[in-house]
Amino acid sequence: MGWRSAENPTTTWVCEALPKDESLALKGDLIIWPPVVVIHNISLATNSNPDEHVAVSVEELEAKLKDMGFGGHNVCRGKPVNQSVLVVKFAATLSGLEEAERLSKVYAETKHGRAEFQQISSGDSSTGSWAHAPSADKMEDVLFGHLGIVEDVDKLDFETKKRSKIKSKREIQNSAAAPMKRRRG
Numbered sequence: 127m128g129w130r131s132a133e134n135p136t137t138t139w140v141c142e143a144l145p146k147d148e149s150l151a152l153k154g155d156l157i158i159w160p161p162v163v164v165i166h167n168i169s170l171a172t173n174s175n176p177d178e179h180v181a182v183s184v185e186e187l188e189a190k191l192k193d194m195g196f197g198g199h200n201v202c203r204g205k206p207v208n209q210s211v212l213v214v215k216f217a218a219t220l221s222g223l224e225e226a227e228r229l230s231k232v233y234a235e236t237k238h239g240r241a242e243f244q245q246i247s248s249g250d251s252s253t254g255s256w257a258h259a260p261s262a263d264k265m266e267d268v269l270f271g272h273l274g275i276v277e278d279v280d281k282l283d284f285e286t287k288k289r290s291k292i293k294s295k296r297e298i299q300n301s302a303a304a305p306m307k308r309r310r311g
Contacts, residue, residue: 196225
């Protein structure tokens with residue numbers, strides 16, 4: 127993604143690069159369905175010193191989510207090879223998508239969303255608030271989460287990947303709103 131094709135009047139196919147903002151918007155629209163929130167434990171992903179790792183179990187994350195007011199989800203590990211990824215799976219409904227977006231928003235509002243995770247994982251922590259190593263004392267300090275999009279498919283475990291599809295978030299929201307419009311009209 128990140129390009130658009132157009133036909134010239136001479137019927138020549140032309141590939142045109144999209145602006146970065148438009149490309150990111152397109153990627154963000156293609157979500158994993160049923161909706162998932164991908165949670166990264168940066169203490170395992172970025173620290174080579176095992177003494178500084180903070181292990182977060184599936185049960186601990188489930189308890190934390192319950193305390194935050196989230197229900198109707200299932201937590202599992204991502205790929206078995208990568209123990210730094212946890213996946214929170216929600217129901218394949220509009221309310222499941224709304225819950226996943228709400229959890230993703232909680233991480234983004236606390237500066238623990240996709241943008242901050244990408245900044246840390248790229249090694250460019252000097253430009254943001256992560257110029258120093260994060261405190262590994264609390265689970266909240268080491269977990270970064272975001273709504274699962276097309277580029278996150280490789281982080282899923284085999285079963286989740288097998289049962290998932292890539293769908294347009296806009297189309298899901300529009301199709302859910304369509305019956306309401308028909309009833310009113």
